[in-house]
Amino acid sequence: MVKLGAIPKKYFKILHFEDSHKITKIYREAFIKAGFGYKKFTYPPVNLIKIVRKEKPDYIIMDTSMPKMDGFAASKMLKEYDDTKHIPILGLSDIDNSVGIRWALNLGLDDYWQHKDHTPQEIVKKIISTLQPTLLRKYDQGIAKKTVVSAPFVLSMRIYLRYKKVIIRLIVFLVLITGPLILLFGNYFGTRVNEYLITSPINFGVTIRPATFYWNYKGEEYSISENFYKEVYVKYKNHPAKFYNYGTKISKYYEQFINNIVLEGDNSITEIVKLLKEEGNNKQLNSDEIVELAVAFVQSIPYDVEKREAILKAPAYYFAEQDRIILSQVESSWPKFPYETLYEQKGVCTDKTFLAIAILQQLDYGIALIDLGEHTAPGIKCPEDYSTFSTGYCFIEVTSPGYLIGELPSSIDNFEQPLEKSASSLISKPWDIESEDSLYQEIFIYEVSKGKEYNEIINNMPALSAMKEIERECDAKNKLLHDLMNKIEVLKQEETDLKIVLDEYYNTFLSTGNIEVFYQYEDILHQDQQLKENIEEIDNQAEEIISELYEHIEEYKTIREQL
Known part of the structure; x- marks a missing residue:
């Protein structure tokens, strides 16, 4: 199997449209090292479409917030042309933009990443994975092209025309002689020609994935x-x-x-x-x-x-x-x-x-x-x-x-x-x-x-048992936390309802001056204060459980990292 790095870089071409010299320099080093042909356009002109149609790249990296032409708009235009719509486009941005992800699906981008979340090496891996069918096909075509043009052009046109009949007869003779040899040694030569492919199960296939x-x-x-x-x-x-x-x-x-x-x-x-x-x-x-x-x-x-x-x-x-x-x-x-x-x-x-x-x-x-x-x-x-x-x-x-x-x-x-x-x-x-x-x-x-x-289970079992015990404790605490949060919701609703009653008694007292209404208002106010204290107490219990859960999570992570 041929590794992608072994294929000459001229078989791949990446176009990178980006308005930052610093970013293109970093990406250029990563792509050249991976064996890609790489071209950058730091300030893309309005005729970006013409550049893509002329260069015929295998992959495009597009800054989505460039001057002169928006990356989303450029991608949408590229997907409208028959000769460019098949080219995968990865949108890159420095801006946290969840809306941009939805735009990517509708406006032509095949994927949308943020610079801070992915290294150039990760993007190289992604592109290799995406382009493998195209790259291997181009590589095969390149080999075939070399094979075709290597023999006929060693003869000058003049000699070829002069001895045309003799040459044709010689070619026919060679074909008749070498045919049985090809069949006889086909397995050997087939292995040599296809040494970069998996040997196909059952019979050789022709459609590679x-x-x-x-x-x-x-x-x-x-x-x-x-x-x-x-x-x-x-x-x-x-x-x-x-x-x-x-x-x-x-x-x-x-x-x-x-x-x-x-x-x-x-x-x-x-x-x-x-x-x-x-x-x-x-x-x-x-x-x-x-x-x-x-x-x-x-x-x-x-x-x-x-x-x-x-x-x-x-x-x-x-x-x-x-x-x-x-x-x-x-x-x-x-x-x-x-x-x-x-x-x-x-x-x-x-x-x-x-x-x-x-x-x-x-x-x-x-x-x-x-x-x-x-x-x-x-x-x-x-x-x-x-x-x-x-x-x-x-x-x-x-x-x-x-x-x-x-x-x-x-x-x-x-x-x-x-x-x-x-x-x-x-x-x-x-x-x-x-x-x-x-x-x-x-x-x-x-x-x-x-x-x-x-037998590694013998060494891992104590850690597995400890992690399982932590999981059980976390499940129990999560259930308790869920119950406490439900109680808080109920008490907060009671507090909201009580506040409405408080406002009614307060307004009645202001309008009538009735001292009995004022005493009732004070009783309800005391109930409201008690509710607030209960909510605070339960909230503190919940905070304590959350803190314990975080401790369990850290303990769990420590055990797992040691395995």
Whole structure:
């Protein structure tokens, strides 16, 4: 795979319209270092559109508050021309302007950032991610162009015209001779020509979809880039192993899905694992830490909210005879193969679970699928005394970043009861969970593969337990705080109502001079004062709880940072 920095910078062109010399100097250094062709226009003239149409850039960075021409207006004009409307435009501004974000969507900007929130290096990463398909295509075209023009022009036109027939016959002869050789050694030459691409699963595809993934692990930033093929994506998308068939047992369905999780000839997961190992070895991570790095990678893939909404509308599973039977035939609720999740760069819990399973299998760890009915997650083999629900597996929450291996989301943390693992190699029996507060009342464990144990949980468990205890304390204090705030609202409403009554008695006393009215006014005034004191007392209690919550949060952050 070719790294973008290895492609000559002439294949990329960035135009930067900015009214600050200082800013353009900083960005110029970042872009030149990244290998981009970079041109700046510090004070853009009115004919900005002509400049863009002449330069034909791959990407435009636009200051939204320039003199002579507003960046929003310029972007809108560029999107109206056929030869410029395809160019991505990033709007940059020094001004905090939430309205500008909405303008960006309506007036031509593809994104809108503030200088203070993003470094030039982050913008370089964003542009690389956006432009990869275009850049690789230009690079391919550049190579092809060199190949085409390198041979014919070594001959002078005069010699070519004089020996035209001989040359043509010679070319035909060479084609006839070299054809079988090309077929014979095609695999070798194909590998050399395409050494910057992933070897396509099943068959080579022609429609490339580059993807770059960025994530964080233990405070370090990581990224890997890979190419995927639309043709292979479609093959996975239409694979019969993923179809929900009415009446199929879910255990049988998982078995057929996992057996086809990576099709023969598909080395995409192998390439991902290779890159993860390289990143880990470069940082001198041990094997358990490389597992954590891989989990953080899967967690960083965005959650597919639209698919989740579609699943919620589909029929639910039916429970019968210790196993679930599929009732849903809604295509949008089918799980995705790992290749599909990587290609689309999004997935729900089931999709990301299968991706994690495919990766962790190739890291040679014992893996299981944990199914809670409304939620799925991978499990990794670990010492039973430290395992989740005493199953011998540590639960891995993959839907969002930040969860450590063995750390449970609060919605399923009420599983307190030890669980007895079945002897079955693929599916264990369901365990009933008696806690009424639990969102999930039973759990299924599907053993996928045998392998190494994840032992880092032994070192992490004290911290995980401490963090979980802090979470429980915070939940209790938040509930108490919520109750106090409700009391304050009620008392403030009473105070407002009482003030109306006070005003009425006061005005009546002024108009009549009735001493009885004055005494009643004093009684109500005393009640009002008592209300104020009660509100102040409860408010002080709330402030104290808020202060304790902040202390807990700092303690929680300190523990997590040490992991």
